[in-house]
Amino acid sequence: MSGASDRRLTAFDKLLQRGERDPRTRSSGVGIDLLDVVPEWEAFVAAYDRASRTAVRLRERIVSPSIPVTAPRWIIDPDFDLRYHLRRVRLPGDGSHRELLDLAEQIAMTPLDESRPLWTVTLVEGLDGGGAAVVTSMSHVISDGLGMVAMFAALYDTQRAARQGEMPLVPVPQDLDSRELTIDGIRGLPGAALGLTWDVLGKGLSGLVRPVATVTNAASYAGSLNRVVASFSATEPSPLLARRGASRRMVTHDLDFARLRGAAKALGGSVNDAYLAAVCATMRRYHAALGLPIDRLPMAIPVSLRSKGDADGGNHWTGMAIGAPIAETQPAAIIADVHAQVAAGRAEPAADVMNVLSNVTAALPDALYAEIAGLVRPADVQASNVPSYPVDTYLAGAKVMATYAMGPVPGIAVMIVMLTRAGKAFLGVRYDTDSIRDDELFERCLVEGFEEVLSAGGQPAAAVPVKTGPGAHSERLGAGRAKSPAPTRKRSAATKNPATPKTAVPTKPTAPTKTASPRKTTAKATKAAPARRRTGGTA
Template sequence: MQRLTGMDASFLYMETPTMPMHVSGLYIYDPRSAPRSYGFDEIRAEVERRLHLLPPYRRRLVEVPFQLHHPLWIEDPDFDLDYHLRRAALPSPGGHRELAELAADIHSRPMDRTRPLWDMHIVEGLEDGMMAVIARTHHAAIDGASGVDITVNLLDIEPEPAPVPPPEQPWKPDRIPSDAELVAYALQSLSRQPVSAAKAVRRSIETAFAIRRRNREPDVNPPPAPFAAPRTSINRAITPHRSFGMAEIPLEDVKAVRKALGGTVNDVILAVCAGALRRWFDDRGEVLERPLVAMCPISIRTEDQRGALGNQVSSMLTSLATDIDDPVERLKVIQDGTKHAKEQAGAIGAEAMTQWAELAAPAVAARAARLYSRTRMASRHRPIFNVTISNVPGPAFPLYMAGAQLQAWYPMGPINDGGGLNMTVMSYLGTIHFGLVACPDVVPEVQALADHLHTSLEELVKAAEVASTV
């Protein structure tokens, strides 16, 4: 039995009927590399023999009565693997369009909190004989980095499945605690909160003064403040519907741009997204009053926390410089912006955010989120930011599921009221895979936006080639 941290629990409190807070992955496999037959039964067998390597897969939530404190994880005494594994088939012709529609539909569905918060759809009927897996796990259990760790634990680095070491101890389900036990445990934890609150207040005051001093320095260009983003058509209250767009670009091209024009791989990816967004808004005839602002999650995992589950994330706001026509100049502004945004995020520190998250009152937080969603408040004020852009590094070596090689790995993140677009990036085997999740009632034609990513990269590659010859 383990209590959720405030950061993990916050993803439960933010959840509303229009805003499920799970993360998904779309994985495409080539069964031709499998040494034996490959299908649903083989995938099920692989998941079953690795369950002890996948702790969230057998844990379920237990809510504290009256929502006095954050929920608990327990080892589910009613765990049923077959509930979590489902079969699906694409309609003809089984191409990217049909697969994207299915992935969007699955991603839009809320998860059952009385069960472990994950599921896996094994999809047949893809063109060229491919198979796909659409896997979902709630954000309360994982972040981007721990999600990659779980995926890697499910897979092999050779076509022949490797022996799986047995668990150190046999798995043992928990007894569901009584209401009285849950309340007593909550009150014991809450008794320590006044001390934690005092520390959080002191830390926040110190941080505010430090940021104010830093941002007044002459050579500092502070990152955008919350609510400084422009009003746009994509920043409104969302509906329960989802759409999904996919794109791939070579990692080699991104590194070539970085080498020629400076910055980091993440800076180049932000610039690629910025160029694509400019074209998408131009296609719609929408004029932006100021540069778009992206919210970028930042991993705060230390070396000691590598492999740990749950959320170890902070975030930064950065300008996408979409008001600048020249792609090279736009990249330079993004480079400068991310540098200062990271420095400010470092000044705030991860501890301040986790302390305040720990102090959140579950009942109040959950009701506030539902009220905000139900009244569609996001359509009435300036957005905190315009778009979420997340970059998750993946393995550079091939991976296999029951012998079938993983060909493509498209990430799918959550969207929020006021931010109807999530652009998440996963690098795998020399390719950067973009997964664009949107609310189609707010962001129409998300695949058109995904297609613009190629053109945006081509601009930067040409500029890099010119810079390399000078």
């Protein structure tokens, strides 16, 4: 059990782990990298082998006690098998971006094996314009968005030539099962109780010495906590997005980051403000087009709490709720409204509400926790902004042309993640197909909503296609071919669930030996790993 005691799951991580057991609250997300060429399989495997020896969380799995006398632990899996986590398939159809996204959705909705490290990587070949895609499925329990960016710096290179040098040593595995962890927890109960007693006593004595300050601070925090908790139900949800189901759909959109940054500056806000304003414009257009305009809808925004010394693994963020002003038609006014709400939320003493609530619910039995969690009304939309690498990156000799982060959809209608990388902003959108009923309309509103904000900020207008389904991979890989329209998906029972595409055809990888309702559609070389670029706003 050596080394296990400093790898406890936090109460917040445990909350996310619980969500994995329900398809509607599962915290797993998917990342999609588009590569300009198909990497050599041996080099691809070697890159992940090297990364897993440096970013040790990739080799760790969770062990939970038989009875809740202590926190679950991360241990380095003694049975770690890289061949299980790496897969290789070929798209069986036309190889379009739409087919790739449907495959990625199928992967996203497949539960991860909790007896192993909580991730898989699938190399996808057979794309219509050549190249390949890498679909990474990973539990949010492993880390938050910024943590994953830092963790995967061990994977990417800054030159096409593969990283040279000796392979790092294999991390020492640990043997620890649920029974042993339970016994260890029982043995530690007296010490834990004593520590809690001293903590309470210390705070009590501090209150006696400074009674007025203590009471004032407690009252101030209680008032802040009440405001923060109330904010999550302060805005009425949209009746148009009321239904929730079990099926999801993905869509992507690319932006020039310089255009977004220029528009934000011209409109008097940050990049994050302009991004949220464009999300508001998207939702306004969708509601108006369906004849049900509303003033506001509840929007959740994750706010990073990461500091410089935090480990890459684990979650360091909290949640914030705002009333997204989707009736407003002037982007500058939307930005001012959103900026004021976000600033007020950040200033609350109880802004770290997620950690507070997770500590309160951590010891509750799963059944009781599920009942309480069911009382919390989820937001309609969640919008995240994740700054990534500022330079071009490569994976096993292949250049990464685009990266889309497809976040989880835990009871919300729409999840939008903007990931900025090497001068581009890549939007990854997942939505509940029972909430968003018209794919073509929503995807058109997404493009037009962002162009609305960019144009208002003085940026040259870009042509908005009538159908906004993603086009051929060859265009994304710079082949200069004219964009092909997205294939039309008929309204039929066989295609209602976008997460059930044609079965991808597995190839035969030559892995090395073991190292430890019906819908409409449309449109590392020898150089150091790239540093993260931080921008204003949420992460």
